[in-house]
Amino acid sequence: MALFEAQGLCKRFGDQVVLQGIDLAFEEGRLSAIMGPNGAGKTTCFNVLTGLFRPDRGRVTFAGEDITGLPPRTIARKGISRSFQVMNLFIEDTALDNVLVALPRMRRQGLQCWRDRGADSAARDEAAEVLARVGLQGKEQVRAKSLSYGDRRALEIGVALAAQPRILFLDEPTAGLGAEGTARLAELVAELKQRLTLVIIEHDMRFLFRLADTVAVIHWGQVIARGTPDELRRNEWVKRSNLGALA
Numbered sequence: 001m002a003l004f005e006a007q008g009l010c011k012r013f014g015d016q017v018v019l020q021g022i023d024l025a026f027e028e029g030r031l032s033a034i035m036g037p038n039g040a041g042k043t044t045c046f047n048v049l050t051g052l053f054r055p056d057r058g059r060v061t062f063a064g065e066d067i068t069g070l071p072p073r074t075i076a077r078k079g080i081s082r083s084f085q086v087m088n089l090f091i092e093d094t095a096l097d098n099v100l101v102a103l104p105r106m107r108r109q110g111l112q113c114w115r116d117r118g119a120d121s122a123a124r125d126e127a128a129e130v131l132a133r134v135g136l137q138g139k140e141q142v143r144a145k146s147l148s149y150g151d152r153r154a155l156e157i158g159v160a161l162a163a164q165p166r167i168l169f170l171d172e173p174t175a176g177l178g179a180e181g182t183a184r185l186a187e188l189v190a191e192l193k194q195r196l197t198l199v200i201i202e203h204d205m206r207f208l209f210r211l212a213d214t215v216a217v218i219h220w221g222q223v224i225a226r227g228t229p230d231e232l233r234r235n236e237w238v239k240r241s242n243l244g245a246l247a
Helices: 043-049 072-077 095-100 112-116 119-135 149-162 180-194 205-211 229-233 235-238 242-245
Strands: 004-012 016-024 030-035 056-064 081-082 167-171 197-201 215-220 221-229
Touching: 004 030, 004 043, 016 030, 016 221, 030 043, 030 205, 043 167, 043 197, 072 081, 081 149, 095 119, 095 149, 112 149, 119 149, 149 167, 149 180, 180 197, 180 205, 205 229, 221 229
Parallel strands: 030 197, 030 215, 081 167, 167 197
Antiparallel strands: 004 016, 004 056, 215 221
16 A cells, blocks of 8 residues: 555635646655646645645545645644645754754644744754764754755655655756756755655756656646656657657
């Protein structure tokens, strides 16, 4: 059984149908990817899977438990973390503090964690280890707003990792990165793949096809193709599309 499954997901906003009968399954210990043209419904699908939007119809399960329509905070506590296409950081705070407040031991304190975040040396060590894992060792005391764009992307992944998830969703992680930043991120994702179940939406097909175990193609709000990168390279629809040329 897949670790995470979606069955028959439908979502509309007013008269606009965005998702129509989406079926997806993400296997534990694998990197699954979702690709498709702009406006295909990929980010809406992510938002439904991670609880930001409630589906109009359909079902989402995680580790065999029905999590359909649960609030994002509840879903996160079950071991599901995500990043966003538009970064979501406390830009006035240090890299270390951004990770600190995402640690489960700190989140259990609620708002008090902001006041006490400097007092727990074990938590600070744990946060520093997370930063080292995403390539930010030595930048613990740098404010998020002063980090380079690529480092802020890495920090956002670090914040997601601090929650100790079983599955990590990454929404367009290479967005805005140059060649060097993309190469660094590819190394990080390859390392994470050894320890976590990953699901990625990505516009950079070369990045995606180098790393993904399986890929689902969404277009017109539906899954129109799925398979390994090699299988999709041979798919006639993908070959005829611009996606095929990029891949």
